[in-house]
Each structure stands twice: as C-alpha cells, then as structure tokens.
Amino acid sequence: MLPGRHLSRRADASGTGALLPAATRAAVAEFIATAMFVFAAEGSVYGKLYKDTGTPGGLLAVAIAHALGLAAAVAVASNASGGHVNPAVTFGVLVGRRISFGRAAVYWAAQLLGAVVAALLLRLISGGTRPVGFELGHGVHERHALLLEAAMTFGLMYAVYATAVDRSRGVIGAIAPLAIGFVLGANILAGGPFDGAAMNPARAFGPAIVGWSWRHHWVYWVGPLIGAGLAGALYEFVMVKQQPEAAPAAAAHRLPLSAEDY
Numbered sequence: 001m002l003p004g005r006h007l008s009r010r011a012d013a014s015g016t017g018a019l020l021p022a023a024t025r026a027a028v029a030e031f032i033a034t035a036m037f038v039f040a041a042e043g044s045v046y047g048k049l050y051k052d053t054g055t056p057g058g059l060l061a062v063a064i065a066h067a068l069g070l071a072a073a074v075a076v077a078s079n080a081s082g083g084h085v086n087p088a089v090t091f092g093v094l095v096g097r098r099i100s101f102g103r104a105a106v107y108w109a110a111q112l113l114g115a116v117v118a119a120l121l122l123r124l125i126s127g128g129t130r131p132v133g134f135e136l137g138h139g140v141h142e143r144h145a146l147l148l149e150a151a152m153t154f155g156l157m158y159a160v161y162a163t164a165v166d167r168s169r170g171v172i173g174a175i176a177p178l179a180i181g182f183v184l185g186a187n188i189l190a191g192g193p194f195d196g197a198a199m200n201p202a203r204a205f206g207p208a209i210v211g212w213s214w215r216h217h218w219v220y221w222v223g224p225l226i227g228a229g230l231a232g233a234l235y236e237f238v239m240v241k242q243q244p245e246a247a248p249a250a251a252a253h254r255l256p257l258s259a260e261d262y
Helices: 002-009 022-043 056-081 087-095 101-125 142-165 167-195 201-211 219-239 248-252
Strands: none
Touching: 022 056, 022 101, 022 201, 056 167, 087 101, 087 142, 087 201, 087 219, 101 201, 142 167, 142 219, 201 219
C-alpha cells in the first residue's frame, strides 16, 4: 500500500499531474537555486576560507567560484523557472514581456529569501562570522560603481537573453548555464577590485541583511536593474526575430517559461 500512497500524493485525479502547480514549483526552484549560488559565492570570500581575495590569485578563485556556482544554479532551475537566480534578470525578462508581473514578484521574493537563508547558513557554520558582503574600492565613487554595475549586468543579461531566452538560436541554449557563468566570472575579474561586482541584487541583499551592512547598498540594486532592463529591451525589441501576429503558436515556441505566464 505504501507505493500506491506515494504515487497518489504526486498525481492529480487523472494520475498524470504534478504535486505542486507550475508557479509554486518555479518559486521553489528559484529559492533553492539562488541559495545554492549565494552560498557558494559568498562562501568564497569568507575570511576563514580565503584570506587573500585582494590578490590576483584570490580574485581568480572568487571569480571561478561565482562562475561555477551560477552555472550550476541556472542549470538546475532552468526547467522549472527558466533559471533566473537574479532579481535583475527577472526584471530584464519582465521588460521583454516574457513573464507576467505577478510571476516576477513571486520570483523576486523567492530569490531574496534564498539569498538570506544562504547567508544565515554561512554565518551559522562559521561560528557567527558576519558575511563580507560588498563595498566600494578605495577611491571609487558611488556614481562610478553605479555605472560599472549597470554595464556588467547589461552584459550578463544580454548573455542570458541570447542563450537562454531566445529559443530561436536553437541548440545554443544547451550551453546557456556555462555562457552565463563565464560572463559573470569574467566581469568579476574586471570589476571585482572596484565594487565587488555583484550584478545581482539578491547576491548583495542576503549578506547585507545578515551582516547588517547597508553602506552603498542602493548601488547594487539600481545599477543591475538599469543594466538588465536596457539589455532586455534591446534584445527583445531589436535582436529577436519578430513573429507574425497570425501565428501565435509559433511565437510561443521561443518563450523561456511556460506559456501560461505570458
């Protein structure tokens, strides 16, 4: 009887449905994936793990950890939610009209909660050490960091759109997690010494709230949102091949998530 009971919990009346609705499964996927990424990313800069993050070797280690963590997080969440793992990416997809505002709000909540849980877990296992979080480099003004975050997130969002969102590219979508992770890692090598290179409001929010450090925090929200919004609008309305209005079924094939969200 136990096997039958188990199957009935995972199916609807017809015996073929999922246990949770699509929106809930997508939110859970975003929560878990974001927690995975922030745990690996923030963990790579913890003082007890790496004490030389200010050196070229330390910066490379941090960039690799972020790249691998994001690639894995995007891959594991892609089927359920599209693998955003970033409120700025969700905003860029929203600007491109590939997701409803309601679904985007659910993603944002899941992403921020996942980041907070990851930061809390890191503080717990490190014996109470506060998360390092993000801060501006010596001599870097907020306006410079704002422009840097916008530029780096523009490149990240453009890569997301070109590989994961624009399904007209065909098999290129198979390398989307790696491409997105590589762009993140490269941007960290370029921008890390200046402002930490967040490119992700959730990545900055989790350590900020757990470590209660909010200095310059707005930069890590406004910059990524501007960059992702511009990239999403540019790619969607300029680069994507426009589908004829008379063929809505064909247009649906290029949506990154389930059609019910659009």
